[in-house]
Amino acid sequence: MSGILFDRITLIGIGLIGSSIARDIRDKGLAGEVVISTRSETTLKRAEELGLGDRYLTSAAEAVKGADLVIVSVPVGSSGMVAEQIAPHLKPGAILTDVGSTKASVIAQMQPHVPEGVHFIPGHPLAGTEKSGPDAGFSGLFKGRWCIFTPLPDTDPEALSRLRDFWAALGSRIDEMDPLHHDKVLAIVSHLPHIIAYNIVGTADDLETVTESEVIKYSASGFRDFTRLAASDPTMWRDICMHNKDAILEMLARFSEDLSSLQRAIRWGEGDKLFELFSRTRTIRRSIVEAGQDVDAPDFGRHALDPKN
Numbered sequence: 001m002s003g004i005l006f007d008r009i010t011l012i013g014i015g016l017i018g019s020s021i022a023r024d025i026r027d028k029g030l031a032g033e034v035v036i037s038t039r040s041e042t043t044l045k046r047a048e049e050l051g052l053g054d055r056y057l058t059s060a061a062e063a064v065k066g067a068d069l070v071i072v073s074v075p076v077g078s079s080g081m082v083a084e085q086i087a088p089h090l091k092p093g094a095i096l097t098d099v100g101s102t103k104a105s106v107i108a109q110m111q112p113h114v115p116e117g118v119h120f121i122p123g124h125p126l127a128g129t130e131k132s133g134p135d136a137g138f139s140g141l142f143k144g145r146w147c148i149f150t151p152l153p154d155t156d157p158e159a160l161s162r163l164r165d166f167w168a169a170l171g172s173r174i175d176e177m178d179p180l181h182h183d184k185v186l187a188i189v190s191h192l193p194h195i196i197a198y199n200i201v202g203t204a205d206d207l208e209t210v211t212e213s214e215v216i217k218y219s220a221s222g223f224r225d226f227t228r229l230a231a232s233d234p235t236m237w238r239d240i241c242m243h244n245k246d247a248i249l250e251m252l253a254r255f256s257e258d259l260s261s262l263q264r265a266i267r268w269g270e271g272d273k274l275f276e277l278f279s280r281t282r283t284i285r286r287s288i289v290e291a292g293q294d295v296d297a298p299d300f301g302r303h304a305l306d307p308k309n
């Protein structure tokens with residue numbers, strides 16, 4: 001138990017991320033009241049069955065009334081529409097935040113709707129899995145993981161400090177970044193790996209000389225890791241690709257160049273070149289493990305690797 005940080009918290013979108021936040025709020029007693037809104041009746045009903053909040057509404061506009069903290073957890077392509085719906089109903093002094101995987105586009109979509117007196121602080125917890133929906137969430141998802149804020153230049157320090165306290169109560173480590181820089185960093189560490197995974201699994205699926213049953217049967221190798229990422233939600237990843245287009249294309253150009261160089265080294269039997277690259281990348285992995293950011297870190301890794309998930 002951490003104690004009440006906000007009298008009323010409204011969660012818009014109750015999928016993997018929204019429901020994980022809801023579970024932590026409930027378990028740690030961080031809010032006087034939790035109001036949940038999502039546009040699908042079925043998802044809302046499921047959230048109620050799971051006991052994720054105190055009140056459940058399909059209308060986001062109704063749900064934000066009187067809320068001290070509003071957290072938008074919807075696919076990034078829907079953030080502008082949600083902001084437009086809720087804007088006239090936000091309480092003066094309220095904090096409005098999001099969890100979207102891209103930041104410059106979310107800011108461009110949401111900020112024009114945010115009324116004077118409401119503190120809009122964009123955020124992104126770097127924690128998740130390939131699952132989606134309210135059943136996929138779990139408490140402790142954010143423990144030991146980074147949460148990056150990309151505050152706007154005139155952000156109220158008091159509001160920022162309250163939001164930092166909230167994410168700290170969920171166990172997150174907190175950083176701040178310029179939105180465009182965030183989008184570049186995430187393009188290489190998160191968006192490209194997913195795109196590469198979608199691509200390699202698609203390539204395997206298209207092969208004429210290797211059957212689908214062979215791919216499934218023998219995939220207990222490197223390929224298996226790619227299939228986990230490639231099982232991620234299509235709506236979410238379509239939106240990320242469309243809303244972080246420039247940074248992703250920049251990283252893909254670099255990636256393709258480096259891949260061509262690797263292809264050339266293999267073609268010409270340049271063993272030393274291959275050995276040098278594979279040794280360099282190995283040290284990156286070691287640094288990640290040493291920093292506690294590998295899959296065996298906190299609850300995230302164990303959950304994601306559990307065959308039931």
Ligand SMILES: NC(=O)C1=CN([C@@H]2O[C@H](COP(=O)(O)OP(=O)(O)OC[C@H]3O[C@@H](n4cnc5c(N)ncnc54)[C@H](O)[C@@H]3O)[C@@H](O)[C@H]2O)C=CC1
Binds near residue numbers: 012075129132134
């Ligand atoms: N899945 C992950 O690993 C991570 C996702 N994110 C970001 O978090 C956000 C949510 O992702 P997930 O929870 O994984 O997705 P999800 O698919 O599990 O849940 C999305 C939720 O948004 C609702 N929704 C969709 N459009 C809506 C609208 N117009 N109005 C109201 N509700 C709407 C859906 O009904 C659902 O409840 C996305 O922006 C994603 O980029 C951030 C970190 C990690």
Ligand SMILES: O=C(O)C(=O)Cc1ccc(O)cc1
Binds near residue numbers: 100126127190
């Ligand atoms: O499942 C994985 O490996 C992830 O990388 C989850 C994830 C997806 C999107 C984000 O913006 C942050 C984390």
